[in-house]
Amino acid sequence: MQIKPFRIEQYFGKYEFTAKYLLSSSDAESRTIQELLELEPGSQEKFLRHWCGYTESPGAPELREVISGMYKGIKPSDVLVMAATEEGIFVFYHALAGAGDHIIVETPCYESALELARSTGAQVSEWRRCYENGWAHDLAALEKLLQPNTKIIYINTPHNPTGLLMTASAFQQLIKLAASRGIIVFCDEVYRELEHDPANRLLAACEIYERAVSLGSMSKTYGLPGLRLGWLASRDTEILERCLEFKYYTTICSSAPSEFLAALGLRHREVLVQRNRDIVLRNLPLLDAFLRQRSNFFEWVKPNASPIGFVRFKPQREVQSFCEEVVKNAGVLLLPGTVYDQPHHIRFGYGRKNMPESLAQLSAYLDAHS
């Protein structure tokens, strides 16, 4: 298998645990295990007694039950639990695609969605979105990319890195197009339920199209990436069966303590979402005002979901060296768009409690150096 370096994770690997101010994280504020256990009386004792043997490969039954309850028309058997969402991307592509297949990937995107597709040996086309037209989804361009052997279309809504939702009409048109040709839609929904206005939430792809697979995660909206737990949800039993066959070669089953804590967290997810949405809604206007005040430096399409946004960097200088300078001198971690092949953008994150402080640090640094 040929695979390129994962630039996003490499960049975070270099600075995430040393930088003092994280201003580009895509996961919302986290919690302690104790805080999770406090969500439900008696759960601390249960957790301490929880058996640490292997669990069922498709996922612990109580967890599949609670995940299926998050969707309309999805049964526990339509859910395949993964040891992190990242495993879900790897397993999905490798179980379903290979040489001779064609995959379309919406870009810019979380890098593994593109590189893991390529690593299967399939031919991969990018369905490109661009800042100049407000990151709109060009359905006509998508249609032109289709080939007789197109097997999968990958989309991501709410979207990393722009923090934008696909419009309901683009989403419906895309599903219709895929359904007319029996193409599998792999819909990365890891930021779902963190729409800034919940009224804008789209239906999950697995709810509206039988050959769609929805990718879910504990990491982003719920702020629990340390559980390393994600899932695939689909009404297509053959797709899930093939992914399960592949999972036997990656992790066999997920971590028993993580499955316990994920089920507990999801049973109380309105508490997790409410706290994280409150943080996002408090931080976003501050970040937007900061960007407006510095409109000689920055501009963006203001996000409407997730804790991230993609900001155009106007000065004629390399964005990567700017971000490295900021992290080294001010301790503020920004993510340069070069890791998405977008050399004029920077990813900001506004899902952490201390974002106002991080922003103040960046502001002071820019004042002193521009």
Ligand SMILES: Cc1ncc(COP(=O)(O)O)c(C=O)c1O
């Ligand atoms: C769009 C998207 N999909 C998948 C992942 C992987 O998630 P996890 O860390 O839960 O494996 C990420 C993480 O940043 C992401 O942004």
